[in-house]
Amino acid sequence: NAGPSVLPSLLLCDFGDLKTELARLEDAGTRVLHLDVMDGHFVPNLTYGMPIVEGIRRHSDLPMDVHLMISDPLRYAQPMVDAGADLLTFHVEAVEDAGAVAREIRSMGAAVGVALNPDTDLSALDGCLDEVDMVLVMSVDAGFGGQSFNPVALAKLAALKQSHPDLLLEIDGGINLKTIAAARAAGCDLFVVGSAIFKQDDYAAAIAGLDAEIAG
Ligand code: DX5
Numbered sequence: 242n243a244g245p246s247v248l249p250s251l252l253l254c255d256f257g258d259l260k261t262e263l264a265r266l267e268d269a270g271t272r273v274l275h276l277d278v279m280d281g282h283f284v285p286n287l288t289y290g291m292p293i294v295e296g297i298r299r300h301s302d303l304p305m306d307v308h309l310m311i312s313d314p315l316r317y318a319q320p321m322v323d324a325g326a327d328l329l330t331f332h333v334e335a336v337e338d339a340g341a342v343a344r345e346i347r348s349m350g351a352a353v354g355v356a357l358n359p360d361t362d363l364s365a366l367d368g369c370l371d372e373v374d375m376v377l378v379m380s381v382d383a384g385f386g387g388q389s390f391n392p393v394a395l396a397k398l399a400a401l402k403q404s405h406p407d408l409l410l411e412i413d414g415g416i417n418l419k420t421i422a423a424a425r426a427a428g429c430d431l432f433v434v435g436s437a438i439f440k441q442d443d444y445a446a447a448i449a450g451l452d453a454e455i456a457g
């Protein structure tokens with residue numbers, strides 16, 4: 242962990258030309274990739290699974306932060322780790338016992354994160370915060386890129402930062418030049434960005450602009 246970082250979300254990229262997209266992101270100074278896995282069940286959208294994760298691993302050495310928006314995370318956790326996931330994040334809304342899920346993912350050799358949607362109260366994380374490396378605070382409902390930022394995430398970040406200062410905090414959804422500084426001020430470490438990078442022609446300039454907002 243090398244300070245606050247912008248993580249491009251591979252949801253809005255050109256999947257027909259992933260190799261070029263990865264090279265462009267690496268040239269733009271990306272340090273960690275964020276991969277959005279959706280099952281059409283936990284969320285009403287469907288993206289990709291292990292073959293794409295493995296394909297990305299073959300063409301990039303960057304750490305992969307895999308965001309599982311799926312109903313049964315443990316069913317695919319080991320295959321995702323085998324495909325190259327370095328950090329696996331599951332949704333607290335999807336499981337009965339988040340602490341047990343986190344322990345099991347850790348036993349597979351990956352770091353583990355737990356995510357919560359805007360409507361989910363922080364108390365849902367009671368009992369698993371000591372078992373995770375990271376909390377992903379969603380600032381949009383999981384499922385689609387391009388939604389607008391919900392500031393409820395800021396209060397959650399600030400509360401987590403105060404109660405668990407050593408936990409890594411990540412935010413995902415609607416992060417752009419207008420919203421990223423407030424998330425940083427609330428104590429966030431990792432900033433997932435889709436539209437604000439992939440809708441720009443110059444990824445390096447987009448990332449540099451966001452980096453400037455969270456520096457110092
Ligand atoms: C939403 C995904 C996000 C999304 C972010 O379910 O988890 O990673 O791609 O995209 P933007 O930055 O466009 O909100």
Ligand code: ZN
Nearest residue numbers: 277308413433
């Ligand atoms: Zn995500």
